[in-house]
Amino acid sequence: MTENELSIVRRAYAKQIMAADWPVVSQQVEDAFAAVPREHFLGPGPWPIFRFWQNGYMTTPSADPVYLYTNDLVGIAPERHINNGQPSLHAHLLACAAPNEGEHVVHVGAGLGYYSAIMAEMIGPSGQVTAIEYELDLAARARENLSRYANVSVIQGDGASVPFEPADVIYVNAGTTKPADIWLDRLRDGGRLILPLTTDKSFRSAEPGPISRRGAVFLITRRGPDFLARWVSPVAIYPCAGLRDEASEHALAAAFEKGDWKRVTGLRRTANLPEEQCWLRAQGWSLTYEEPVA
Numbered sequence: 255m256t257e258n259e260l261s262i263v264r265r266a267y268a269k270q271i272m273a274a275d276w277p278v279v280s281q282q283v284e285d286a287f288a289a290v291p292r293e294h295f296l297g298p299g300p301w302p303i304f305r306f307w308q309n310g311y312m313t314t315p316s317a318d319p320v321y322l323y324t325n326d327l328v329g330i331a332p333e334r335h336i337n338n339g340q341p342s343l344h345a346h347l348l349a350c351a352a353p354n355e356g357e358h359v360v361h362v363g364a365g366l367g368y369y370s371a372i373m374a375e376m377i378g379p380s381g382q383v384t385a386i387e388y389e390l391d392l393a394a395r396a397r398e399n400l401s402r403y404a405n406v407s408v409i410q411g412d413g414a415s416v417p418f419e420p421a422d423v424i425y426v427n428a429g430t431t432k433p434a435d436i437w438l439d440r441l442r443d444g445g446r447l448i449l450p451l452t453t454d455k456s457f458r459s460a461e462p463g464p465i466s467r468r469g470a471v472f473l474i475t476r477r478g479p480d481f482l483a484r485w486v487s488p489v490a491i492y493p494c495a496g497l498r499d500e501a502s503e504h505a506l507a508a509a510f511e512k513g514d515w516k517r518v519t520g521l522r523r524t525a526n527l528p529e530e531q532c533w534l535r536a537q538g539w540s541l542t543y544e545e546p547v548a
Contacts, residue, residue: 255320264288267323267341274325274342276487280349286375287345292328293319295368295399296338302329304337330366331392336492339427343487344369348376350473350486351446353423356380362413362437363387363427363494367396367406373425374403381405384421386413388495412496426450428494429469431502432539438474438481438523447474450489453507454498467510472541474521481521483541505536517543 255263268287272278293299299317304310304327311332314321322328327337348369353359353376361370364385374383383406387393393410400406409416413426414434422445424437429452441447452469469489475482509515518533520542525535527542534541 255318260291260319261288263320263323264291271325271341271345274345276342276346276349278342278345278349280345280352282352282376283345283349286348286372287341289375290368290371291319292322292338292368295366295371296322296328296330297366297395302332303327304329304332331389336365336389336392338365338368339491343489344372346487347425347448347471348372351423351425351448353377353381353425357422358419359383359423359425360418360421360440361385361425361427363492364396364408365392365427367400367408369425369427370396370400370406370408371403373423374400374406377405379405382407384409384418386411386416386418388412413494414497421445424448426494427491428497429489429491430494430497431499431506432497432536433474433521434497438476438521441474441476443476443478445476447476448486449474450491450494451506452489452491452493453510454503455507467513470510470515472518472521481523483518483521485515485518499536502536502539505534509534509541514543519544 265288268284272284300314302311305312311329325342330336330338353373355378357377359373364370364387370383370385385408387396397408420440420442422442424447429450450471455468470485471487471489472483473486518541522540525540527540531542532540
């Protein structure tokens with residue numbers, strides 16, 4: 255397949271994932287997905303494609319990159335159940351985070367760098383992406399894959415503690431039980447944090463039950479000293495190393511059991527609040543039903 259033919263396939267793929275699960279309306283997101291060659295970030299083919307109905311992987315018929323332009327998870331370390339995430343979910347979350355020209359984006363859990371590259375397209379040459387990956391082998395491959403992007407730097411380390419410059423967008427690509435202090439501290443005024451909160455049952459659990467009661471992505475937006483919050487998606491995602499706190503996990507599981515996650519409007523850095531005001535209360539933080547007082 256020629257590069258011109260692949261560019262047509264990429265544009266069709268970008269349009270399809272914009273409507274696959276969520277009605278995503280963002281030309282900026284569509285253009286970024288159409289511009290970035292997914293095959294440059296997944297190693298040589300054939301590739302392992304995750305199939306939910308068999309809870310395992312099937313290999314593409316050949317190394318033709320056209321097989322990568324579907325709304326599927328592709329194994330990047332399948333023996334560890336680590337995948338290149340579902341494109342339609344990321345399209346939705348990127349539209350919610352809305353990285354803009356010239357902004358600084360911190361990508362926690364960058365994997366092999368595919369979605370870091372998409373964010374690099376969105377923020378343009380005047381912006382900066384800091385891609386953080388915990389796994390040594392994945393970080394090394396991401397650094398190589400992203401070497402052609404002058405506006406991306408790759409750091410190997412724990413995304414909950416690695417220092418970074420103040421950010422306009424912090425895009426967390428792993429399941430946490432609470433927000434890291436550094437994410438809230440270094441989110442600029444008006445900045446957006448994509449925060450997947452997951453229970454221990456969220457990743458590869460054989461227990462029955464909907465994903466929506468196991469994990470959720472919240473969009474956190476800073477307004478001065480306050481943090482607004484809103485639910486944007488259910489999620490099942492690989493756990494975030496270094497940010498799985500037992501007490502917060504228990505509080506999160508209890509919150510999912512009672513429902514009402516769509517009513518959440520704020521994040522507070524305290525648990526000293528009335529119970530009726532909180533969807534979740536854990537040590538040092540809460541998700542609340544009322545917007546913080548300006």
